[in-house]
Amino acid sequence: MKFFLTTGRSIDQGVALEGQKLGRENVKACAICEFDKDDFAKLDCMIGTPVKVTTNFGEIIVYSQISEQGPHPSIIFIPMGPWANAVVDSETYGTGMPSYKGTEAEVEVVKSGRILTALEIIKSYK
Amino acid sequence: MKKIKNFEDVVCPFCGTLCDDLKIILEDNKIIEVDNACAIGTAKFFSSNVSEHRYTKPMMRNNGKLEEVTWDEALNKAAELLANAKRPLSYGWSSTECDAQRKAVELMEICGGVLDNTASVCHGPSLLAIQDVGCPTSTLGEYKNRADLVLFWGSNPVHAHPRHMSRYSDFIRGYFRVDGHLDRTIIVVDPRTTHTAQMADMHIRLNPGEDYELFNAIRALCRGVELDVKEVAGVPIKQIKELVEILKSCKFGVLFFGLGLTMTKGKHRNVDAGISLIRELNEHTKFNLTPMRGHYNVSGANIVFTWSTGYPYSIDFSKDYPRYNPGEFSAVDILKTNDFDVTLIVASDPASNFPKDAVINMLKKPLISVEPHKTPTSEMADIVLPPAIAGIECEGTAYRMDKVPIRMRKVKNAPEDCMADYEIIEKLIEKVKELKGE
Numbered sequence: 001m002k003f004f005l006t007t008g009r010s011i012d013q014g015v016a017l018e019g020q021k022l023g024r025e026n027v028k029a030c031a032i033c034e035f036d037k038d039d040f041a042k043l044d045c046m047i048g049t050p051v052k053v054t055t056n057f058g059e060i061i062v063y064s065q066i067s068e069q070g071p072h073p074s075i076i077f078i079p080m081g082p083w084a085n086a087v088v089d090s091e092t093y094g095t096g097m098p099s100y101k102g103t104e105a106e107v108e109v110v111k112s113g114r115i116l117t118a119l120e121i122i123k124s125y126k
Numbered sequence: 127m128k129k130i131k132n133f134e135d136v137v138c139p140f141c142g143t144l145c146d147d148l149k150i151i152l153e154d155n156k157i158i159e160v161d162n163a164c165a166i167g168t169a170k171f172f173s174s175n176v177s178e179h180r181y182t183k184p185m186m187r188n189n190g191k192l193e194e195v196t197w198d199e200a201l202n203k204a205a206e207l208l209a210n211a212k213r214p215l216s217y218g219w220s221s222t223e224c225d226a227q228r229k230a231v232e233l234m235e236i237c238g239g240v241l242d243n244t245a246s247v248c249h250g251p252s253l254l255a256i257q258d259v260g261c262p263t264s265t266l267g268e269y270k271n272r273a274d275l276v277l278f279w280g281s282n283p284v285h286a287h288p289r290h291m292s293r294y295s296d297f298i299r300g301y302f303r304v305d306g307h308l309d310r311t312i313i314v315v316d317p318r319t320t321h322t323a324q325m326a327d328m329h330i331r332l333n334p335g336e337d338y339e340l341f342n343a344i345r346a347l348c349r350g351v352e353l354d355v356k357e358v359a360g361v362p363i364k365q366i367k368e369l370v371e372i373l374k375s376c377k378f379g380v381l382f383f384g385l386g387l388t389m390t391k392g393k394h395r396n397v398d399a400g401i402s403l404i405r406e407l408n409e410h411t412k413f414n415l416t417p418m419r420g421h422y423n424v425s426g427a428n429i430v431f432t433w434s435t436g437y438p439y440s441i442d443f444s445k446d447y448p449r450y451n452p453g454e455f456s457a458v459d460i461l462k463t464n465d466f467d468v469t470l471i472v473a474s475d476p477a478s479n480f481p482k483d484a485v486i487n488m489l490k491k492p493l494i495s496v497e498p499h500k501t502p503t504s505e506m507a508d509i510v511l512p513p514a515i516a517g518i519e520c521e522g523t524a525y526r527m528d529k530v531p532i533r534m535r536k537v538k539n540a541p542e543d544c545m546a547d548y549e550i551i552e553k554l555i556e557k558v559k560e561l562k563g564e
Contacts, residue, residue, distance in 0.1 A: 004334045006317070008385060009286040009420075014140075014166035019180065021478065021501045056480055069282075072318040075334055082478050082502060090481035093393065095254060096246040096440055096456025099479045100337030100389040102335040121479045122502040125486045 001042065003076040005055065005105040007084035016079075022119050030081035031115050033107070034067035039074065045109045052113065053078070053087055054106045060086040060121075061113040076105060082121040137534040138167040139221070139517030142419030143266075143287045143294070150537050157538065158484030164288035174518045174538065179500050181512035182541040192510065197543065201550075204494045204509050205557030207468045213444060214239035215466040217457040218474030218496075220248075220421035222513075223522020223534060226547035227423075227430040230472065233555050235443050236562070240466065244420070244474055245439045248546050251388040251416045253428065253438050254452065255397035260526040262404055264380075264414045265528045266293075271300035275376035278314045279400065280337065280386015281418045284321040290418070295382065296325075311372060315340070316386060330369060333360035336392040341399035344370055348406050352361035376411040381415040419527035422517070426525035461487045472496040472547060473516075477503040496550055513547045514540030522546070 005095060012029035020026055035043065043051070043064065051064045053076070057115055060083050078084040080100070089099040116124070138150040145167065151159035156175050173270040176182060185192040208214050214237050214264035217405065219227050234241040245253060269276070276295045283290040291297055296307055303309040314323040315330040315337075323329040332340050336359035343358035347370045353363060373379060381404055387396040407413040414493035419425050428438035435441050436451035440457075448505075453459055457476065460466050461484040469488055477485050478501065504510050514520045517534035525531050542548075545553075 006334060008389075009282070011165055011285045011288060014285070015169045017475075017478075018140075018166065018169035018451065019499045020169075021475065021499065022179070022505065030294065066320070069318050069324075071318045072331075077316055077318065083484070085479065085481050088481050090458060090462060092453055092456065092459055092485050094453030095393045096242075096250050096452035096459060097388055097393055097459055098247065098484075099391070100247075100481075101386065111439045118478060118502050119505055122485065122489075122506055125482065126489045126506065 001039070001040070001107050003074055003105050003107055005053065005076050005078065005087065005103040006101045007078050007080050007088060008101070013079040013081060020106050022117065026081065026118050027115060030079045031062045031083045032065045032079065033062045034065045034069070034077040036070045036073045036075065037066050038071070040064065040066050043107070043109055050110050050115060052108050052110045057088040057089050057103070058087045060117055061099045061110060061116060064109070076107065082118045086121060102115040133535065133537045136261040136537055137517055137524070137532055138170070139422045139515070139524065139534060140167045140170050141287050141422055142425060143290045144422055144524060144526040144532050145289050145293060146532055152487065152538055155538050159204050166288065171518060173499065174515050176541045180498055180541070181500065181504070181510055182544065185510040186510065187508045192505070194232040200509050200511055201553050201557060204511065205554050206562060207492050207494065207560035208233070208237050208554065209558045211237060211239070211468040213466050214468040214470060215242070215457060215460050216240070216472065217242045217476060218244065218472040219427045220424035221473040221516070222547045223423060223516040223524055224426045224430050225522055226472070226516070226551055227427050228434065229548050229551035231431060231434040233551055233558065236555065236558055236564070238444050238446065240455050241431065241441045241443070242455065242457040243424060243431065243439045245424055245428055246452060247418070247458065247479065248385065248420050248424060249388055249417045250439055250456065251394035252383070252397045252451055254394040255401060258498050259398055259401045262408065262414050263430055263528070264417050265530055266526065269380045269414070270303070271299055272292045272302050272378040273380045274303065274309060275311045275313070275372065275379040277373070277379065278312070278322055279379045279381060280316060280382045281384025282316065282320040282322045283382070283384055283418065284325070286384065286420065287418055290531065297553055311376070313369065313372065328369065330361055330365065336360065336391045337387055337390060337396045338399050339395055340366070341403050344373070345406050348374065348403070348410070368551070375408055377413055379407065379411060379413040381413070382418050383415065384418045404448060416528055423524035425527055426523065426531070429525055429529065458484045466491065468494070470493045470494045470496070475501040475503045477501070477506055496547060498544070511550050512544050513550055514544045516547060519544070520546040
């Protein structure tokens with residue numbers, strides 16, 4: 001299914017970044033993809049099932065969730081962090097600001113796939 | 127016998143709201159209670175207690191592993207890397223106090239490096255727009271006392287500035303807004319029905335990335351131009367007309383805008399359109415705007431860098447005088463073009479917060495991290511210099527999102543012999559000068 005990906009702050013992400021960045025708190029807060037309720041029904045999976053989010057800039061596996069901040073049909077939300085940043089467009093168009101919001105994304109449910117921790121993602125870049 | 131200490135009116139060093147009414151209870155230099163703060167502010171104060179998440183001693187990479195070293199060893203090596211670098215990049219600086227920011231300018235000037243703060247991936251585009259068209263603005267206190275219309279555009283304070291609405295923009299009673307929430311109209315413009323939108327009197331759900339179109343449609347309708355379309359940016363014309371009437375008829379309006387404008391297509395042009403709308407509305411009523419700044423002292427970083435160099439962020443010293451060019455000297459662009467040879471990161475975690483290809487390049491070259499907590503950036507760094515946490519373990523000045531400076535307090539001692547950020551940078555300056563023979 002195709003979506004618009006937006007990324008940004010969430011209060012859980014904010015709490016997790018205060019001294020918990022390498023821990024499970026950060027994974028629980030940020031390694032998630034929030035769907036509009038009706039969009040999620042079309043995915044035909046249980047809440048928490050891993051989904052692979054693919055864009056022109058990369059792919060990442062995160063937990064699926066129904067958004068508490070809906071409706072927002074055709075928009076998916078991943079809180080800011082290494083998971084979201086694995087798939088956003090780094091182009092700044094001369095402003096210094098990458099395009100963190102509004103990336104076109106494809107989502108598929110994955111039956112198996114490990115959700116990486118923040119440090120595992122960054123280590124994979126070295 | 128345990129020693130209990132109480133602190134009142136403590137300033138919270140988390141977001142740009144810079145709440146200054148916290149109560150902290152300390153037991154033997156350990157924070158045991160935080161009152162009045164939001165969930166994130168509370169977590170920040172508790173995170174200062176020594177734990178497995180916090181560095182207490184400098185670290186250096188040896189055979190691929192970070193190992194404890196003395197301050198002298200770590201500072202000497204960091205200074206050597208900076209002194210020998212042709213073009214060091216220093217980034218971060220928004221979650222620390224103004225003295226450290228002042229020292230940042232001095233260090234990068236000596237090194238001929240590039241200096242950027244987190245505004246470049248936050249409200250940098252807003253600064254570009256403000257430089258182009260100006261910014262009618264005011265303080266949060268004025269908004270609290272006067273504003274009867276509050277417009278949040280691309281901003282979700284319930285999550286990003288959790289006490290903003292209760293302290294300044296919605297629930298609080300003001301001098302002319304005696305009934306608080308009941309005396310104000312709250313409007314949210316956002317593609318998602320955010321928790322802030324769920325509490326608002328009106329939610330305009332626009333298509334993602336079409337803010338520019340919507341701003342200009344509102345401007346046209348404000349001028350009495352009829353639009354020959356049924357909707358703009360996915361919003362029915364009828365709803366836009368209703369919004370225009372509310373905006374024009376308020377006594378004192380304020381636009382708080384967030385990264386929904388700066389991170390989407392259009393970036394600074396969106397903010398430019400927003401400011402132009404405010405200018406338009408001032409033909410009919412009183413209207414101001416204020417960016418919802420994220421890091422508690424990102425405003426301070428912009429102010430200190432501006433009074434020191436003339437520019438708020440993305441500053442290059444390679445020609446011995448400061449040059450400003452976001453898109454070229456901004457951290458993400460410097461990293462993407464590989465135009466650096468060492469990075470000095472202070473009070474920030476770009477490994478988590480930058481797009482993947484910028485991070486990949488950052489990790490290819492020596493990395494120095496001045497950071498109290500274990501983060502993906504610090505754990506990948508070659509040198510970690512752990513500071514005292516500004517606003518908790520050392521005092522300093524920070525600028526609120528409305529550019530009001532507030533003096534932050536020290537409530538506890540830093541672990542071991544951790545120094546304040548500005549002391550660490552001061553020592554680096556001394557050593558770099560020595561190595562460069564200055």
